[in-house]
Structure formats: structure tokens, C-alpha cells
Amino acid sequence: MSDSFQIQFSYIPRTLQFRFDAGTSRGVLKTREVYWIKAVSSQNPEKVAWGEAAPLIKLSPDYRNDFEDVLAATLEKLSRQTWELDEDSILHQVKRQVHFELPSIRFGVEMALLDWIHGGKKKFFPNSFYDQKAPIPINGLIWMGDREFMLEQIDQKLKEGFSCIKMKIGAIDFGQELELLKYIRQQFSKDQIVLRVDANGAFSTQEALHKLHQLAEFDIHSIEQPIRAGQWDEMRKLCRETPVPIALDEELIGMKDKETLLNTLKPQHIILKPTLVGGILETRNWISLAENLGIGWWMTSALESNIGLNAISQLASAYNPSIPQGLGTGKLYHNNLESPLEIKEGYIRYGEQAWQNPT
Known part of the structure; x- marks a missing residue:
């Protein structure tokens, strides 16, 4: 050849x-x-x-x-x-x-x-997820909905053995959301269950810091994008004063000047979604900059099918992640492609099942 x-x-x-x-x-x-x-x-x-x-x-x-x-x-x-x-x-x-x-x-x-x-085998580069079938820790995602629906999901994720729970907030009354977090904390300490929340920019700049202090009572690992993206002055202040580590998410989308963003806002973490930030090369650039600045990161899928989820899992695996990644979206769909990807007890694995051909 x-x-x-x-x-x-x-x-x-x-x-x-x-x-x-x-x-x-x-x-x-x-x-x-x-x-x-x-x-x-x-x-x-x-x-x-x-x-x-x-x-x-x-x-x-x-x-x-x-x-x-x-x-x-x-x-x-x-x-x-x-x-x-x-x-x-x-x-x-x-x-x-x-x-x-x-x-x-x-x-x-x-x-x-x-x-x-790499031979048309659904492999993209050397990584232990594909090559050695090494599992990757992931968070269990709690979708927005009414209190009963969210409580049902929490119980299911705890039963399935997840040690990291990520709850989307901002959909129902904030007091009810705090009660759901309290429900988890009454059963499990921060050493037993890691709690993450994702506000998707739902907090106003006036209320954000007060809400972060309320969340801090439940030993929250991190909050994703507490206020809407693009409000750099307010976000920089929040990242400096927050009692809960802040992870930027939407803030990264469409951002060419990565270094200026990270140096200006100084977040505790960033969330990397390859589909939204421009793929493998751009994601690697974000990681390199973040690590040089002592900023934490993890990778998250953005509701792709199993083809995209497989690529993101392999990209995350290439960095040997020790903290849970956001890769648990493969079972969301009735008509996803059948694949070797398996989610069990808080991990995603590359199993033995054959890939279904896309049609």
C-alpha cells in the first residue's frame, strides 16, 4: 500500500x-x-x-x-x-x-x-479501552424532570452500583433539588458517592453565589456551568469565590482562544465534549493547556450514538483517567446501533459483542 x-x-x-x-x-x-x-x-x-x-x-x-x-x-x-x-x-x-x-x-x-x-475495526489510536478492554469509570446521569422521576433515577443509579452521580439541576424548584441531594447524602458520604451537579447556565448572576453556598452543604464535587456562558466578568468572580469547584462546559464551545479563556476565568475544571469543541485534535489541545495550568478535566459524550461514544471513550482512555468520565449515554435510545459497549457497576467497557452495521 x-x-x-x-x-x-x-x-x-x-x-x-x-x-x-x-x-x-x-x-x-x-x-x-x-x-x-x-x-x-x-x-x-x-x-x-x-x-x-x-x-x-x-x-x-x-x-x-x-x-x-x-x-x-x-x-x-x-x-x-x-x-x-x-x-x-x-x-x-x-x-x-x-x-x-x-x-x-x-x-x-x-x-x-x-x-x-487502523483497519476499519472501530479503533482510532492505541488505547487500553479497546486494546486491553480496560474499563473506564463513569458518572451515572440523573436527567431533569419532576421530583418523582428524578428520585426514581437516583434510586436506580445507586442500585446499579455507581459511585459518582451527576444530577442536572435547574428544571424544578431549587429547594426540591436540594432535598434530592440531601436524600443521597443521608445514605452515602462523599467518600462513598461523589456528587456532581450540572446547572447548564440556569443560575442568574445575582443568585449564583448564594446557591453555590447552599450546594456546598452536601459536599458537591463540582458544578458545571452555573451561569450562562459568555459572562466572563461574573464567571471569573464566581470561580474565585465559589465554595464548590466550577467546571466550565458551554463556555468552551466555539472558543478559539483557549489560553485566554483559561487564564482569565481560572476555573477549577473543564468539561470536554469532542463533538462540540471540534474533535480529537481540539480536545487534546484543551487538555494540554488545562494540565499546564493545573486545571482538572474530564470528557463527556453529547448524546451521540454508540459510534461517537466509542470514539470519545477511546480518546478518554488514552489519558488513563482516574476520575469518572461522562460516558454513560449509550442506553438512551431504542434504536442505537448494537455494539460491544457495555455499562455495568459504574464503568463502561468494550465487550465482545459484534458491531451492527449502520444502515
């Missing part, structure tokens, strides 16, 4: 169906649109590789009415390119060829190309 190759890209749209009404700060989700990117080469037509572009409603920079047209045009352009058989070359060429404002397409193309150079 030569040291360079051409790829013919195509895509398959899929509407994923949630098993329940998934409450978020952007409304209730019942379905999720994803686009599976297929990569084949005339040099080796038997080898088929896959990626996934999955812009998230009202949040991804590339969530737009003409997304499918933009995806088709981008893949047509990339099908005329020649690629080197080298991971670093591929990632930098994708960065040059796919606009920064199309982060989910960047990620999907990176996936498909790296899968292709």
Missing part, C-alpha cells in the same frame, strides 16, 4: 429515538439526529470505516437548518483530497480543510479516517 490514499466519503442520517423524554435546559428531547460518515477507498474497497457527525440542538455551532447540505458538500470536497497514512498529518489536514465552526463534522471525519488507517 502507498503512503497516501484517497477516501470516498458518504453519510447515512439516523433519527435516534429516546427511551424517555430527556429533559435538558434547552427543552425536552424525544429524538436525536445523527449522521454516520462512511469512509471507503478504491485501493481497498473491502475496508469500511465509520465516523459520526452529531450536532446538538441549540448548542452546537453547526446545528443549522442546512446542516445536511453542508455535510454533503464538505464530504464531497474531502473525497477529492489525498491523505497521508499518519495520525498527526490526518488530524492537521482535517483542521485545515473543515471550518472551525463545523465541529461535529470535524470530529466525524477525524473518526472515519483514523478508523480507516
